Amino acid sequence: MTFCRSLDGRPLPSWYDEAKIGIFIHWGVYSVPSYTSEWFWIDWKGKPSPNEKYRKMIDSFMKNNYKPKFSYQDFAKDFTAEFFNASLWADIIENSGARYVVLTSKHHEGFALWPSRYSYSWNSVDVGPHRDIVGELRKAILKKKQVKFGLYHSLYEWFHPLYLADKANNFTTQDFVNNKISLEMRELINSYKPEMFWSDGDWEAPSSYWRSPEFLAWLYNDSPVKESVVVNDRWGSDSMCKHGDTYTCQDRYNPGTLQQHKWENAMTIDKNTWGFNRASNLADYLTPQELMDELVSTVSCGGNIVINVGPAKDGTINPIFQDRLNEVGKWLKVNGEAIYSTKPWDNCQNDTATSNVWYTVNKNGADLYVTMLRWPRNGVLDLGCPELTRTSQVSMVGLPNVQLNATEENNILRITLPDKVLAPTNWGSVIKITNFKVL
Numbered sequence: 428m429t430f431c432r433s434l435d436g437r438p439l440p441s442w443y444d445e446a447k448i449g450i451f452i453h454w455g456v457y458s459v460p461s462y463t464s465e466w467f468w469i470d471w472k473g474k475p476s477p478n479e480k481y482r483k484m485i486d487s488f489m490k491n492n493y494k495p496k497f498s499y500q501d502f503a504k505d506f507t508a509e510f511f512n513a514s515l516w517a518d519i520i521e522n523s524g525a526r527y528v529v530l531t532s533k534h535h536e537g538f539a540l541w542p543s544r545y546s547y548s549w550n551s552v553d554v555g556p557h558r559d560i561v562g563e564l565r566k567a568i569l570k571k572k573q574v575k576f577g578l579y580h581s582l583y584e585w586f587h588p589l590y591l592a593d594k595a596n597n598f599t600t601q602d603f604v605n606n607k608i609s610l611e612m613r614e615l616i617n618s619y620k621p622e623m624f625w626s627d628g629d630w631e632a633p634s635s636y637w638r639s640p641e642f643l644a645w646l647y648n649d650s651p652v653k654e655s656v657v658v659n660d661r662w663g664s665d666s667m668c669k670h671g672d673t674y675t676c677q678d679r680y681n682p683g684t685l686q687q688h689k690w691e692n693a694m695t696i697d698k699n700t701w702g703f704n705r706a707s708n709l710a711d712y713l714t715p716q717e718l719m720d721e722l723v724s725t726v727s728c729g730g731n732i733v734i735n736v737g738p739a740k741d742g743t744i745n746p747i748f749q750d751r752l753n754e755v756g757k758w759l760k761v762n763g764e765a766i767y768s769t770k771p772w773d774n775c776q777n778d779t780a781t782s783n784v785w786y787t788v789n790k791n792g793a794d795l796y797v798t799m800l801r802w803p804r805n806g807v808l809d810l811g812c813p814e815l816t817r818t819s820q821v822s823m824v825g826l827p828n829v830q831l832n833a834t835e836e837n838n839i840l841r842i843t844l845p846d847k848v849l850a851p852t853n854w855g856s857v858i859k860i861t862n863f864k865v866l
Contacts, residue, residue, distance in 0.1 A: 443657045445768040446526030451735035453701040458740045459502040465702030468499045469585045508556035511742025513567035523752035524759030527575035537584035545611040577623030598636040626661045634663025692725040695735040703737035715754040719854040727785035729771045761825040765796035765857045775812035797858035810840040814864035825851025
C-alpha cells in the first residue's frame with residue numbers, strides 16, 4: 428500500500444486510546460429474516476455460497492416461511508424500525524460505560540441507513556422505516572458528553588452490478604469506486620462527521636482499486652473531522668494489520684500479548700453472528716464473566732474493545748444484550764480507573780502466578796492496577812510480577828480506606844484479601860498498588 432509518511436505516521440487522536448471501550452451496532456435488512464447471520468443474502472444467493480451449510484438452512488427457511496420467488500429485496504419493506512428510539516439506544520450505550528459507538532451505516536448488502544444520493548431506493552428513507560437512522564442516532568449520541576459517534580462502512584457490495592463488472596475485469600476498472608464508494612464516503616463524513624470511520628469489505632481488491640490513499644489524504648487533511656477522526660486498517664487486501672490508526676487484523680482479534688501498534692478487538696456478544704439471530708439460544712451468548720475476561724485482557728495488552736450488539740428489525744435491543752452491557756457498565760462504575768486512560772504495564776500483562784490476573788498502570792505510571800478475574804479459594808492472591816517498596820500501599824478499588832496486608836517471599840507477592848462477600852463488584856475485582864517498584 429503506497430501511503431505517504433504523513434498518513435501512516437499521523438499521531439493517534441488521544442481520545443481513542445483513553446476511551447478503551449466502544450459499542451458496535453450491526454443493523455440492516457438482514458435483521459428482518461434475522462436468521463443464520465448478517466451474511467444471509469450472499470450465503471443464500473452467492474454463486475457459490477460462502478457457507479454451504481447456511482445456504483441449505485436458508486433454502487429450507489425460505490421454502491417453509493415465504494412465497495416462491497420472494498427476493499432478498501422484498502425483506503426491506505419489513506425493516507420497519509417502529510420501536511427504534513435513538514435516545515434509548517444512547518442511554519444503553521452510555522450506561523454500558525462505552526466511550527464510543529460504531530453504527531453500521533452500510534453493510535455488504537449495500538442498504539444505507541441514511542438518505543444516500545448514491546443508494547437510490549435502497550436506503551432507510553426511501554424504503555422500510557423511512558427514517559434517517561444515522562442522523563437520529565448521531566443527534567442522540569451528541570447529547571452524551573463522554574460518548575463519541577462513529578460509523579462503519581463497507582467498501583464492497585455483494586451484488587452491485589458496477590462492482591461485479593469491476594471484479595470481472597480483475598479490478599482494472601474502477602467504475603464502482605468512482606461513481607459510488609468514493610462519493611458516498613465523503614457524503615457520510617461531510618453529513619455526519621463521525622469521529623471513528625470503520626472500514627470493511629476491502630479484502631477482494633487492493634487499496635489502489637479502492638482509492639484508499641486518496642480518501643485518507645482528504646480525510647486527514649481537509650475533512651471536517653481531520654483532527655479527531657480515527658480509522659481502522661481495512662482499506663484493501665494489502666492493508667489489514669499494516670496501515671491505519673488502529674489495527675483490527677481479524678474479527679475477534681485478541682493476541683493476549685502487548686502489541687507495538689494500537690489495536691482493536693472487534694467482537695460479538697452472540698458468539699456466532701454480528702446481526703440479530705432469532706434462533707440463538709442462551710449458550711450462544713457470552714456470559715458476563717466471559718465478556719469481562721475479554722475486556723480486561725484486551726485493555727491490558729494495549730487494545731480497545733468494541734462490543735457488538737444486533738438489534739431486531741423493529742429497533743429493539745434484545746434484553747440479553749442490554750443485560751450484558753449493563754453488567755459491564757456496573758463493573759466500570761467501580762473499577763473504571765483501572766481501564767480508562769490507562770497504559771499497559773510493559774513489564775507484565777498477565778501474571779506468571781495466575782492466568783486470571785491482568786495488569787494496567789495509570790497515565791503517569793505511578794499506580795499499578797491488578798485486575799483479578801477470579802477470586803482465589805483460599806482468599807490469598809499470589810502474584811509473580813509486582814514488587815513493593817517501603818512506601819507501597821495495597822488496597823482494593825471500591826473499598827475505600829481498607830488497606831490489604833501484603834508480604835513478599837521467594838519472588839511471590841502474597842496479598843490477603845478481604846472476605847469475598849465484601850467484593851465491590853461481580854466478575855472480578857481490582858487491587859491497586861501505589862508506589863510499586865519500577866524495574
